[in-house]
Amino acid sequence: MEPKIMIILGSASDFNVAEKSINILEILGISYDVRVASAHRTHEKVKKIVEESAANGVEVFIGIAGLSAHLPGIIAANTHKPVVGVPVSVKLGGIDALFATVQMPVGAPVATVGIDRGENGAILAAQIIGIYDVHVRTKLSKMRKEFFFKINKDEEVIAKKLTGKHYSRHSFEIDELEGSNEYNLDDYDDPNYPDVAVISGSYSDIHVAQKTTRLLDKIGIIYDTAVISPIRQPKNFESYMEATKSVKLYIAISGLSAHVTGAVVAFTEKPVIGVPCGKKLDGIDALLSMVNMPPGVPVATTGIDSGANAALIALEMLSLGDFNIKHELLQFKGNMVC
Numbered sequence: 536m537e538p539k540i541m542i543i544l545g546s547a548s549d550f551n552v553a554e555k556s557i558n559i560l561e562i563l564g565i566s567y568d569v570r571v572a573s574a575h576r577t578h579e580k581v582k583k584i585v586e587e588s589a590a591n592g593v594e595v596f597i598g599i600a601g602l603s604a605h606l607p608g609i610i611a612a613n614t615h616k617p618v619v620g621v622p623v624s625v626k627l628g629g630i631d632a633l634f635a636t637v638q639m640p641v642g643a644p645v646a647t648v649g650i651d652r653g654e655n656g657a658i659l660a661a662q663i664i665g666i667y668d669v670h671v672r673t674k675l676s677k678m679r680k681e682f683f684f685k686i687n688k689d690e691e692v693i694a695k696k697l698t699g700k701h702y703s704r705h706s707f708e709i710d711e712l713e714g715s716n717e718y719n720l721d722d723y724d725d726p727n728y729p730d731v732a733v734i735s736g737s738y739s740d741i742h743v744a745q746k747t748t749r750l751l752d753k754i755g756i757i758y759d760t761a762v763i764s765p766i767r768q769p770k771n772f773e774s775y776m777e778a779t780k781s782v783k784l785y786i787a788i789s790g791l792s793a794h795v796t797g798a799v800v801a802f803t804e805k806p807v808i809g810v811p812c813g814k815k816l817d818g819i820d821a822l823l824s825m826v827n828m829p830p831g832v833p834v835a836t837t838g839i840d841s842g843a844n845a846a847l848i849a850l851e852m853l854s855l856g857d858f859n860i861k862h863e864l865l866q867f868k869g870n871m872v873c
């Protein structure tokens with residue numbers, strides 16, 4: 536069986552992070568291969584693996600590397616298929632690898648997940664494949680429900696330890712909350728239904744959002760766009776998520792403590808691409824709060840203010856099942872003058 540996901544490690548010393556990805560792909564039943572190739576030490580090998588596997592049916596690449604992690608970027612330079620980057624903490628708690636992975640120039644985006652978050656890299660790769668594969672979506676949904684039950688069980692364990700005389704427990708009806716993510720598959724066949732929802736947390740993010748929408752316009756993607764903050768307008772936000780639940784993926788744009796992406800991920804099992812905006816600290820606050828999501832809920836993070844790369848990642852994801860988008864994407868990339 537040809538693999539659908541190609542995992543490339545910069546070194547065998549990254550294997551403990553790769554194992555987290557492997558465990559998820561085994562649970563989801565998605566075929567994968569694992570290779571060791573370094574962009575710095577063996578760049579011809581990286582190129583060969585990427586070109587041959589892309590031609591032989593690999594749909595998503597996962598690049599896992601520490602230090603000056605150029606590996607995911609070099610994978611992205613050699614393919615129009617989506618590339619997921621997992622930075623590894625070798626020095627500086629992995630911040631060096633995170634910046635090297637995420638801060639890609641326009642044209643070769645890397646959908647970056649949190650430091651050492653191999654499991655989120657695999658979940659994101661599965662979500663991407665799931666855009667056009669209902670079987671994978673269903674399995675992902677099941678996995679997500681297991682997180683719900685785990686959290687409930689953990690809460691029970693803590694409750695047993697609470698013996699203080701002022702501890703007073705209210706019991707909530709929470710069982711009915713489980714399983715709220717239903718897919719409306721019919722809308723996938725409706726050519727007028729938007730493929731993408733672009734959500735900005737504030738009007739002050741508009742200049743970044745415009746970089747995204749300009750590119751989506753250029754390729755002819757149908758998208759919806761909204762400015763809604765889940766913190767300032769929680770009810771409107773919930774209604775918007777409900778109204779757009781049949782899009783294929785979300786792009787969320789936000790600065791400061793970027794809760795917008797986290798809130799979008801909480802409401803959907805579709806891929807969520809995040810763009811951190813540079814408002815304070817040059818956007819490092821938004822980048823870190825966006826990318827370092829807990830296991831189970833990845834955000835495909837792009838570079839700071841990189842609205843165009845967010846659109847490109849979206850196009851790469853959509854091109855897996857749409858020949859016209861693939862054609863437009865290849866033309867666009869081929870015409871880029873650097």
Ligand code: C2R
Nearest residue numbers: 545546548573574575600601604605606
């Ligand atoms: P060694 O343990 O082999 O010295 O590698 C690897 O991913 C690993 O995390 C130490 C770290 O160097 C990283 N490495 C890269 C690249 N190649 C190796 N970042 C690359 O091409 O980007």
